[in-house]
Amino acid sequence: MSDRAAKSNATTIAAILAAGGVGSRFSQEANAPPKQFLYLCGRPMYVWSLLQLAKNARIGSVVVVAPEANLHLVREHVLEFATDSRLQRKIAVVAGGATRQQSVYRGLQFLEQDKVAPDLVLIHDGARPLVTAELIDSVIDAVIKYGACTPGAAVTDTIKRVVQGKIVETLDRTELSAVQTPQAGRFLDLANAHRKAIAEGWSATDDASMLERDGHFVAIVPGSPYNLKVTQPLDLVLCEALASRLLP
Numbered sequence: 001m002s003d004r005a006a007k008s009n010a011t012t013i014a015a016i017l018a019a020g021g022v023g024s025r026f027s028q029e030a031n032a033p034p035k036q037f038l039y040l041c042g043r044p045m046y047v048w049s050l051l052q053l054a055k056n057a058r059i060g061s062v063v064v065v066a067p068e069a070n071l072h073l074v075r076e077h078v079l080e081f082a083t084d085s086r087l088q089r090k091i092a093v094v095a096g097g098a099t100r101q102q103s104v105y106r107g108l109q110f111l112e113q114d115k116v117a118p119d120l121v122l123i124h125d126g127a128r129p130l131v132t133a134e135l136i137d138s139v140i141d142a143v144i145k146y147g148a149c150t151p152g153a154a155v156t157d158t159i160k161r162v163v164q165g166k167i168v169e170t171l172d173r174t175e176l177s178a179v180q181t182p183q184a185g186r187f188l189d190l191a192n193a194h195r196k197a198i199a200e201g202w203s204a205t206d207d208a209s210m211l212e213r214d215g216h217f218v219a220i221v222p223g224s225p226y227n228l229k230v231t232q233p234l235d236l237v238l239c240e241a242l243a244s245r246l247l248p
Contacts (some may be wrong), residue, residue: 011144014118015053015062015182016107019046019074019126020096034067035230036126041243045230046126047081048243053124053182054087056136060118061090063110064126065103068095100125101203101210105194108187117187120144123207124182130226130242136182142221143184150184150208151223152177180223183208189216 019036036046046064053062066074074093082088094110096103104123111117120143124131135151142149155176161169183206185193193210197203204210208218226246230236 011120012116012118013059013120013122013140014111014187015056015059015122015124016104016111017046017050017053017062017064017124017126018096018100018103018107020065020067020100020103034070035236037070037073038236040129040236040239043081044077045129045236045239047077048129049124049126049131050078050091051082051087052131052133052136053122054082054090056133056140058140059090059122059136061092061111063107064091064093065096065107066093071095099203100205101194101197104207105198108191108194111187112191117191119187120184121187121190122182122184123190125229127230128181128227129230129239130224130228130246131182132224132226135224135227138221139182139184142219143186146217146219148183148185148189148208148211148216149219149221150206151180151182151227152220153180153223153225154178177220178223179206179208179220180227180229181206185211185216185218189214 037044040048050062050064053059064074071093078088078091082091092110094106097106122139139149139151155173155178159171159173159176160167161171189211190207193214196214197210211218226242228235228239230239
C-alpha cells in the first residue's frame with residue numbers, strides 16, 4: 001500500500017471546544033465577561049483545554065466555538081498562547097449559538113464544510129480547563145474501539161431523587177456515574193443526532209445523551225479528578241490550586 005493510500009484509510013479525528021456560553025450561573029454582574037475568558041494562572045480558562053487538544057498528535061483539527069462578540073479575542077488568544085505555528089494551523093474559530101447544543105451543532109456544520117468530514121469527533125467543554133493529555137488519549141482509544149464514549153467518575157455521595165421538596169427515591173450509587181467531557185462519537189452519528197434533535201424539538205445537556213437517545217451504545221471510560229467543571233466562583237479557586245501543580 002502506498003503512503004498516500006495508507007493516509008487516506010487512516011481514521012481522522014477532530015475536536016470541538018464548546019466555549020460559547022455566557023456563564024450566567026457564574027456571575028450576576030451585567031458586564032462580567034463569560035467565565036471561559038477569565039484567567040487561570042496566566043491563561044484564559046478555555047485556552048488550557050484548547051492547547052491540550054491541539055497538541056494531541058492524533059487530533060487533526062480543533063474548532064473553538066465562541067460567542068460571536070468574542071471571536072476576535074479568541075483569535076488573538078490563539079496567536080498569543082498557541083505559539084507553535086503548527087498548532088495555530090490546526091485551530092479554527094467559529095461563532096456559537098444561544099445554547100451549548102446549538103454551538104456544538106455549528107461546530108459540526110463547520111467540520112462538514114471541509115472536503116472530507118472527520119471520522120470521529122471529540123467534544124469538550126471550555127469550562128473544564130484541566131483536562132489531561134492522558135484522558136484525551138483514553139477517550140480517543142475508546143471512541144475508536146466502541147464508536148462513542150464519555151468519561152465518567154464513580155458517584156461517592158448518596159443520591160436522592162426529590163420531588164417538591166420530598167425524597168421519593170434513593171438511587172443505587174453503584175449504578176451511577178458523573179459524566180465529564182470530552183465526549184466522543186462518529187461524526188455522522190453526532191451530526192444525525194443533532195439534526196434529529198432540531199427536527200423533533202428536543203434538547204440535551206450533553207452529546208452522549210443525544211447519541212443514547214438515537215440508539216447508539218456509549219462506553220464509559222474512567223474520568224480524571226482534575227477535570228472539574230467551573231460553574232461557581234469557588235470552582236475557579238479549586239482549579240487555580242490544581243493548575244499551579246500542573247504548570248511546567
